[in-house]
Amino acid sequence: MVVKSQIKFIKNLQQKKYRTQNKLFVVEGVKTVRELLDSSLKVYRIYVTDSKVLPRDANFVELISEGELKKMSGLSTPNKVLGVFHIPEPEPLDFSDWVIALDDVRDPGNMGTIIRLCDWFGVKSIICSSNSVDCYNPKVLQATMGSVSRVNIVYGDLHGIIGNCGVPVYGAFMDGAVVYKEEFSKKGILVMGNEANGVSEVMEALIGKKISIPQFGPKTAESLNVATATAILLNEIRRG
Amino acid sequence: MVVKSQIKFIKNLQQKKYRTQNKLFVVEGVKTVRELLDSSLKVYRIYVTDSKVLPRDANFVELISEGELKKMSGLSTPNKVLGVFHIPEPEPLDFSDWVIALDDVRDPGNMGTIIRLCDWFGVKSIICSSNSVDCYNPKVLQATMGSVSRVNIVYGDLHGIIGNCGVPVYGAFMDGAVVYKEEFSKKGILVMGNEANGVSEVMEALIGKKISIPQFGPKTAESLNVATATAILLNEIRRG
Structure with a gap:
């Protein structure tokens, strides 16, 4: 049984304020929790409603009831496992390879997709403006896999x-x-702008080269979504 | 004032069954409704809570209360305008250019993003397996813009x-x-598979050429999301 204060503590981690304060974040679902357990991240606690899903003997695993999980979870239908991990200290930025810079990307799905794309294309660092959505937001984590x-x-x-x-x-x-037509060098920064407003004026002043993805359809087509544009541009940079 | 039966009729269009039965679909928000009014789609009715948003004199525009809009809407915070349009009859498929085929794509966000990508890259036709998510699903429409x-x-x-x-x-x-390394011809079909299972075995048998996007990061990275993979492959096909 989990004490009430602990349930409240975990539930609060759905909010950025409490994540920052406690340097902890929550992920849900067997697959992602297992993947993070195998990663370099440090685990704080794992709650399971089914002891077959994860070995219960590990000292950080706690068996709880479905009612307790429901109270902790950010999902409308919680799924057997909730993991709490420590937010890692960011490493120094490495500008010897490509780096993605996000200028106020606000949509959690876009942020999550961009993180997953960087992983695929071997881009090791992302710099986000302070107003970008928090990468430990549960909806971001759902998209990063x-x-x-x-x-x-x-x-x-x-x-x-x-x-x-x-x-x-x-x-x-x-x-x-x-x-x-662009011949990309071995290193660089690619700045991607906000969903509605694009790259801000203050950042635009720092940009040495503006690039774009040609439009082949009717000119009435909307701009590309920031995550799909990042996919195409990262592919262009890596394909050489 | 809208009669109760009409409110229920509109609300039901959130469900595929009623959309298919009535050949009507719903979109919400000023920007998308305006864009569809300027398109070749036939309007059925537009409901507005603010007569400044759309000219009220058009015979298909009806001024309603915010309470009525809330009852019709699929959104938790409805936004001034709800449009109902006729679902068009699909045109015959044109295989003289590239066509995208979706083999059980189930996620509304992915479907919407793929439709928007086809528009950008001038791909005029999409074929969807019967089990793919309905393109007039409100969450799809939200992503297609x-x-x-x-x-x-x-x-x-x-x-x-x-x-x-x-x-x-x-x-x-x-x-x-x-x-x-692929030299694409002027026409072809690109089959994209389901989010979890990829291309089905029965479809795989029809595929003449399997292609993939190289992975540059650690081999532990998850596969690319189907919408971002479609973005990269359409760009590869069009860039020549």
């Missing part, structure tokens, strides 16, 4: 960090140069 | 249609040939 443990994600003053990094800075714009 | 009016979407027997189309059939697989 465990990739969050393999990508170094740093929040901070995007302008200050990029202004002083000394590598080529690219940005995605509707009116940029056609990306297919 | 109006593109649904510019892409011909046909549901049916994927195997039967593709088996007899006479153009090259490509499919996305984890173990396919590296897509960068």
Whole structure:
């Protein structure tokens, strides 16, 4: 049985304020919890309603009732396992390879997809402006599928960090140069903008090269979603 | 004032059964409703809570109360406008250009993103297996941003249609040939599989060429999401 205060403590981790304060985050579902247990992340506690799902003998695993899980969970139909992990300290940024910079990306699904893309394309670091959605938000974690443990994600003053990094800075714009003609160097930063407003003016001033993905359909088509644009641009950078 | 039976009729259109029966679908939000009014789609009725948002003099626009909108809407916080449009008859498939085939894509966000991608890359037709998510599902429409009016979407027997189309059939697989080396012809079909299971065995038998997107990160990375994989492959096909 879990004491009431502990249930409240875990439930509060759905909110960024409490995650930051306690340096802990929550993931749900057998697959993702298992993947994070196999990663470099440090586990705080795992709650299971079914002892067959995870070995109960590990000292961090606790068997709880379905009612207790429901009270802790952020899901409307919780799924057997809830894991709590320590938020890792971000590592120093490594500008010897490509880095993605997110200028106020707000949608959790987009953030999660971009983290997963970086994992696939071997991009080890993401810099996020302070107003970007928190990468330990439960909806972000749902879209990352465990990739969050393999990508170094740093929040901070995007302008200050990029202004002083000394590598080529690219940005995605509707009116940029056609990306297919670009010869990318071995390292660089790719700035991706906010869903509604694109790259901010203050960041635009730092961008050395504006690039764009050509449109082949009718000119009435909406811009590409920021996650799909990132997919295409990362593929262009890596394919050489 | 809207009669109770009409409110129930509109609310029911959140469900596929009633959409199919009445050949009508619902979209919400000023931007998308305006875009669909400017498209080739036929309007059935538009409900507004604010007459400044849309001209009230058009005979299909009806001013309603916020309480009435809330009862009709599929959103927890409805947003001033709800539009009802006729589901168009699908056009005959045109195999003279590229066509995307979706083999049981179930996630509304993925379906919506793929429709929007086809619009961007000028792919005019999508064939969906009968078990794919309905493209007039409100969550799909939210992700398409109006593109649904510019892409011909046909549901049916994927195997039967593709088996007899006479153009090259490509499919996305984890173990396919590296897509960068592929010289794509002017026309073809690209089959994208289900989120969890990939392309089905029965469809796999029809595929002439399996292609894949190389992985540059650690081999522990999850596969790419079906919508981001479609983004990258459509870009590869169009970039030439």
